[in-house]
Amino acid sequence: MARTILEVTNLNKHFGGIYVTQNVNFKMVEGEQSAIIGPNGAGKSTFFNLLTGYHKPDSGRVVFDGHDITGKAPHVIARMGISRAFQVSNIFPRLTVLENVRSAVHSHAGVTMNMFSRADRIGVEETREYLSLCGLSGKPDEIAGRLSQGDKKKLELAIALAGKPKLLFLDEPTAGMSLDETEETMNLVDRLNRELRLTVLFTEHDMSVVFNHANRVVLLHRGEIIIEGSPEQVRDDETVQKIYLGEHQI
């Protein structure tokens, strides 16, 4: 039986009078690839922020790989094996593509306090492998801020992967990508999930991406999980259709 890698219990968060996460209970097993869907403002990114330490929950518990990570700092959570890519690509804009990914490689290798070796001589091959994996092998010396939106997304994925995570959160990984790039990126995610048994949780507005690439789909609406199940179950659910058509009132 697959091991539980993430367990979220009664997670709550509010900003002022607005509850953005309400009593969320959620589990992921190792090697699973799931999607969280929901309209804009449903609380998908906030959920990621709570799991990765960017926001502290008001109450509830998050257990990752057997360790309670509730309210821990982002760098501590990242060190434990959770990587994420943001909705709006979050890179180092004035560094080169190679330097961006190399920073993550160095961090994972634990050499970032090294003050006397040349950075460009440590982890270069490994960095190039990640660039190649994410389709950026032809652009190592490009300044990251000058990349196209799609390439920035690929770069962020490469940065996230370079941390060798056990659990990867991808917030709209294909936003701004062409159809070909979307297919290429999601095929890569599938491959990592299949071959490396990397556990992946992603949010996405493109339902064809969700239904083609997730094993399980979770619908979040106004901070609450409304339904979760296989892509087919969620697709055929009447509530889901109402929420997306704007008829659902809670």
Place this chain on the structure above:
Amino acid sequence: MASDGRDGHRGSGWLRRLIGRRDISGPVFLALGIGALFVPLLPGEFWTDVGTEILILGLFAMSFNMIYGFMGQISFGHAAFFGLGAYGTAIMFREFTGGTVEITTAQFFLALLAGPPVAAAGALAVGYFCVRLTGIYFAILTLAFGELAFYVVFSWYGFTGGDDGIQRLLPPPFFRESIVYYYFTLTIVTAAACLMGRIVRSPFGYVLRSMRENKLRTQFLGINVRRYMLVNFTIAGAFAGVAGALWGPFTRSVSPLLLGWQESGIAIFMTLIGGAGYFAGPAVGSIVYTFLQAYVTGFTVYWPLTIGVIILLIVMFAPGGLLGAIDDRLLARLRGGGGGANGETGSSTRGGGES
């Protein structure tokens, strides 16, 4: 290197390599180092002393740029560590000589060695609080601590000499010659600059750039941003302390003004003039600033007005400093592309302030 900058290179050999470099600091330092060897050949001791001042203040400004150019935070209180380094050495001088006897060479070196740890300890204590903030809040807190250090030194007559400072910091006879002290300073500053250069090219140096570019992403790489900021703040303070330690025996005295905000302003001016985004920028700024000060004050007492106009022109017409202007305009034209070696978005070493 960006491909758009490579195709249009003209010339050949070393010139092409020079033009195509991502960071021109290496060749600039080489040129400055060779030039520095010949400064004492200039007629009169005056220019040798100006050269010593350029070296010491250049090191001070480079240490400031570890925080500003590489880490992306501006410190208005960096002179506190320059001053603490100077006082650490000066107090040791006073203890060794009692203000009457000659200091021995061994005691002189021991006194010099006392400055940097004092400055580093001060930077560690101040940095502990400052790294909790960023941007303008970081800047104001450094200013507050800097002024606090100034007033402590200014008021503590029994230990620091108060507003009189500490006088008669005469180095051993051999080092009193301007030319000897110049080459001694050149050796120390070169070693310190090489060490700093090593640090900024290391993985640690790239963490600083990452924090400058995007603190959030850096955290999500698993890096404790505050800890790295504190380590860098302390290192920068220690290097400022090296500069401060050299200053007392050079001017034969120290005063509380060395810790004041105006002294911090000098490091900021030098960095802006030379270019915060270049490792060699503050050194170039120190040459321009110190030389002009020495030259202009020979004609007029309106030096602050002069430097004010220079800063205004730099900020308006060459915001990347002199090296930025050379890199972006002259070398970019020779490369045959727009922007610097890496286009208009700047190279990885470029920065300065919160982005």
